[in-house]
Amino acid sequence: xxxxxxxxxxxxxxxxxxxxxxxxxxxxxxxxxxxxxxxxxxxxxxxxxxxxxxxxxxxxxxxxxxxxxxxxxxxxxxxxxxxxxxxxxxxxxxxxxxxxxxxxxxxxxxxxxxxxxxxxxxxxxxxxxxxxxxxxxxxxxxxxxxxxxxxxxxxxxxxxxxxxxxxxxxxxxxxxxxxxxxxxxxxxxxxxxxxxxxxxxxxxxxxxxxxxxxxxxxxxxxxxxxxxxxxxxxxxxxxxxxxxxxxxxxxxxxxxxxxxxxxxxxxxxxxxxxxxxxxxxxxxxxxxxxxxxxxxxxxxxxxxxxxxxxxxxxxxxxxxxxxxxxxxxxxxxxxxxxxxxxxxxxxxxxxxxxxxxxxxxxxxxxxxxxxxxxxxxxxxxxx
Numbered sequence: 001x002x003x004x005x006x007x008x009x010x011x012x013x014x015x016x017x018x019x020x021x022x023x024x025x026x027x028x029x030x031x032x033x034x035x036x037x038x039x040x041x042x043x044x045x046x047x048x049x050x051x052x053x054x055x056x057x058x059x060x061x062x063x064x065x066x067x068x069x070x071x072x073x074x075x076x077x078x079x080x081x082x083x084x085x086x087x088x089x090x091x092x093x094x095x096x097x098x099x100x101x102x103x104x105x106x107x108x109x110x111x112x113x114x115x116x117x118x119x120x121x122x123x124x125x126x127x128x129x130x131x132x133x134x135x136x137x138x139x140x141x142x143x144x145x146x147x148x149x150x151x152x153x154x155x156x157x158x159x160x161x162x163x164x165x166x167x168x169x170x171x172x173x174x175x176x177x178x179x180x181x182x183x184x185x186x187x188x189x190x191x192x193x194x195x196x197x198x199x200x201x202x203x204x205x206x207x208x209x210x211x212x213x214x215x216x217x218x219x220x221x222x223x224x225x226x227x228x229x230x231x232x233x234x235x236x237x238x239x240x241x242x243x244x245x246x247x248x249x250x251x252x253x254x255x256x257x258x259x260x261x262x263x264x265x266x267x268x269x270x271x272x273x274x275x276x277x278x279x280x281x282x283x284x285x286x287x288x289x290x291x292x293x294x295x296x297x298x299x300x301x302x303x304x305x306x307x308x309x310x311x312x313x314x315x316x317x318x319x320x321x322x323x324x325x326x327x328x329x330x331x332x333x334x335x336x337x338x339x340x341x342x343x344x345x346x347x348x349x350x351x352x353x354x355x356x357x358x359x360x361x362x363x364x365x366x367x368x369x370x371x372x373x374x375x376x377x378x379x380x381x382x383x
Contacts, residue, residue, distance in 0.1 A: 003083075004081065009040040011141060014040045059061055075135060078106065133157075151178045186317060212225065251364075303352045
């Protein structure tokens, strides 16, 4: 794949284009808006200068990488692409219309990919005349730094296309995991309890925002859930939660939180709006807390995450190894969730989930059958 075209010059599109150019591909970065193209070009120059200052790139290397990128608002310029990666707004109708246009421009051998984080890859592929060459390649922000890429074959995707993209990602020093085309794929499905259960704990007045965030950071997570959702943006995080919830036919495990909806309704979107769970500028600091809160916060959230990871395997979404890779490389969890289950005891996880279910009688706390089978058979996850 000598030529890579990236559609959408936002943060994600910029990052993917930077990766392709860094690995010597002729790269075309397209956006409908001239202003977005101009901003992307300036951003790439700024990144290059910063990496030169840090000694990561030589000046000659930086010049070559930047010269590998063509910035354009003319979609015709992607016609020579061997791979097209779309990274635009999460709107399925717009994506379908875009790929219908793209197919008219590129060769029959060009691979088409969407970077969607929550939409059906199979449904987008259905808009194409040749859906066998279509798949999802889900990068994580910031794309040049984050190692993980989820490969999501559509129902129509040919095996050779998957293998070609896996080889390409290997050459880009990425960690590729394969996920079935189900809502949220791996990361956005498995990570839901990190936010949702934290909101629930806060809503029940078990612990404060600051206490929950501190406990989770002390438990090995780089950010607490409230700190992280402020960083992501509550409009974005709430929309993904809502999308996964609806796509799983309103399964209670993915139910959005009124706590977060209230923030969105108020326009308190997090850091970008100056206020979310915290008011900004704000220095995130650890607060003191009662040690008895750890089982009610860290252990509760962890066991819900473990249950979700086991469920991803149980439903055939991914392998045991890939779910742990996805969560450590995609969202920087301190360790793989199934490895954590092995360590703390799978039977202990089952008992804790059963206790939660007995207390609340809500299906969100139902134990995954795979987790229960492992406990009953006294076997471990193969991670």
